[in-house]
Amino acid sequence: MRGQIILKVQIYIIKKVYQHHLLELVSFRFLWSVENYNVQEERVIMRKYLILSSILFFICSVYMYAQSIDSSYKVATWRGFRKAAVTFTFDDNCSNQFSKALPLFDTYGFKMTFYPVINWSPDWNILRSAALNGHEVGSHTVSHPHLSSLTIEQQANELVNSQNKINTEITVQKCLTIAYPYCELGNDSLIRSHYIAGRGCSGAIEKSTPNNFMNISSIICGSQGLVKGINDFMNKLKSSVSSKGWVVFLIHGIDNDGGYSPISSDTLKTVLDSLDNYRSTYWIATFLNVVQYIRERNSVSINELENNDSTIVLELADTLDNNIYNCPITVQRILPDDWETAVAYQNGKMLESRIETVSSNKYIIFDVVPDNGYILISKHCSSFARSKESLHLEKPYLFQNYPNAFNPCTTIEFSLPKRSHVKISVFNTLGECVIDLADGVFEAGIHKINLDSNTLSSGVYFYELQANEYSVVKKLVVLK
Numbered sequence: 001m002r003g004q005i006i007l008k009v010q011i012y013i014i015k016k017v018y019q020h021h022l023l024e025l026v027s028f029r030f031l032w033s034v035e036n037y038n039v040q041e042e043r044v045i046m047r048k049y050l051i052l053s054s055i056l057f058f059i060c061s062v063y064m065y066a067q068s069i070d071s072s073y074k075v076a077t078w079r080g081f082r083k084a085a086v087t088f089t090f091d092d093n094c095s096n097q098f099s100k101a102l103p104l105f106d107t108y109g110f111k112m113t114f115y116p117v118i119n120w121s122p123d124w125n126i127l128r129s130a131a132l133n134g135h136e137v138g139s140h141t142v143s144h145p146h147l148s149s150l151t152i153e154q155q156a157n158e159l160v161n162s163q164n165k166i167n168t169e170i171t172v173q174k175c176l177t178i179a180y181p182y183c184e185l186g187n188d189s190l191i192r193s194h195y196i197a198g199r200g201c202s203g204a205i206e207k208s209t210p211n212n213f214m215n216i217s218s219i220i221c222g223s224q225g226l227v228k229g230i231n232d233f234m235n236k237l238k239s240s241v242s243s244k245g246w247v248v249f250l251i252h253g254i255d256n257d258g259g260y261s262p263i264s265s266d267t268l269k270t271v272l273d274s275l276d277n278y279r280s281t282y283w284i285a286t287f288l289n290v291v292q293y294i295r296e297r298n299s300v301s302i303n304e305l306e307n308n309d310s311t312i313v314l315e316l317a318d319t320l321d322n323n324i325y326n327c328p329i330t331v332q333r334i335l336p337d338d339w340e341t342a343v344a345y346q347n348g349k350m351l352e353s354r355i356e357t358v359s360s361n362k363y364i365i366f367d368v369v370p371d372n373g374y375i376l377i378s379k380h381c382s383s384f385a386r387s388k389e390s391l392h393l394e395k396p397y398l399f400q401n402y403p404n405a406f407n408p409c410t411t412i413e414f415s416l417p418k419r420s421h422v423k424i425s426v427f428n429t430l431g432e433c434v435i436d437l438a439d440g441v442f443e444a445g446i447h448k449i450n451l452d453s454n455t456l457s458s459g460v461y462f463y464e465l466q467a468n469e470y471s472v473v474k475k476l477v478v479l480k
Contacts, residue, residue, distance in 0.1 A: 073314075076331070077297070078293070079293060079367065085247070090112060096254035096259070100254050102135075104272055112130075114138070116137065124169045134286075136287060136288045140178070142162045147185065176197070176288055200215040200217060204217040205246065208244055216287075219248065221251045233267070292326070297329050312333070313374055319475065329367065346373050353366035396472075398465040399412070399413040422441070422467050426456075434455075435456075453480065
């Protein structure tokens, strides 16, 4: 909701400025028809009008969730085109979570999420080791209070100090999600300012896109929960497949470790055994990874840059902060009729991929991180990925800047099919030019321009490429 409000405000502001410059332009045209008015000044206003048109269109597209995905492609609801997502979360740093559950999950290669309470003496050595192995460590506050009963200042201390302690002790990942003690939410805007998602426990299976990322449902397991034994686990798993949803299990104690609502380690092992047999059906992942995947999936755009007899080149981008949203998502592309097989590369590295045949059509399926470089699909397995310089694009192309968001610098790349006069400018959300990066003649090929944020404040900007009659606008974000 907060994001939608911000976008609405952006749209409102830009529309007002847009209308102002449109009125300005009409006035100039009227006056010019009466007397020989300043033509150069009219062109300046016309330029602002066109830039604002591009920015308004861009923001409206984001606000309306209008993804641009070529018809030859499909993005999987869940990783690997599995039918449901499954997350196991463990609260309160109960001892058997580490001595019994963690070795079980490691045996199967499944990832789990730990929510330790800072003042309850978590074993940071074990948590660091778990994080190095891909398990998540999130916040469960400092002292496990009823957040809603605290003042804003007290809530902030619980949220911030817990997150800071975890980030200090565990440096291989960021603490980005929170599990609310007693499943009670605190101040919404305060929580959103520090975390990208929060876990409640309404007992429901989440939809493929939750209504509220700050109150994602989980199901309490064990003697005090809705899921007490093997049959209960299996029924919830089957229901998640039926709804193509996301089931989050909430576990505290295991066996006799003194934790709340304990479950049997034998029950947990039986459930993991079953999931091991249905890996193609269930995606077992951390709470954070599933949140990242959903948001990337819902905002990704796929643009095909080149398609010839032996090579397909595409760019996959989203509108998110790449420092947070860097989880691979699964993409499918139908192959040309004469392609028997294919391989995919990103930045010269082969991606994990597979070929599937459905109704005589062949598809390549691969996992890829958005905004991490162009992707090349090759007909020949022996072919190695080409550089951008070897692409033969038919029209000018503006690549997404990288990194994005950025501080202190980022690189903007563009491709020209022929020698052209190029102008690249950076604009704020009011359509005002803040930096001219290039204005001159460039030869055909790939070109790079560095942008330094020293003269820019934090916020959203837009950069435009003009090459002869071609023009395109993309978004960049400065974080300081």
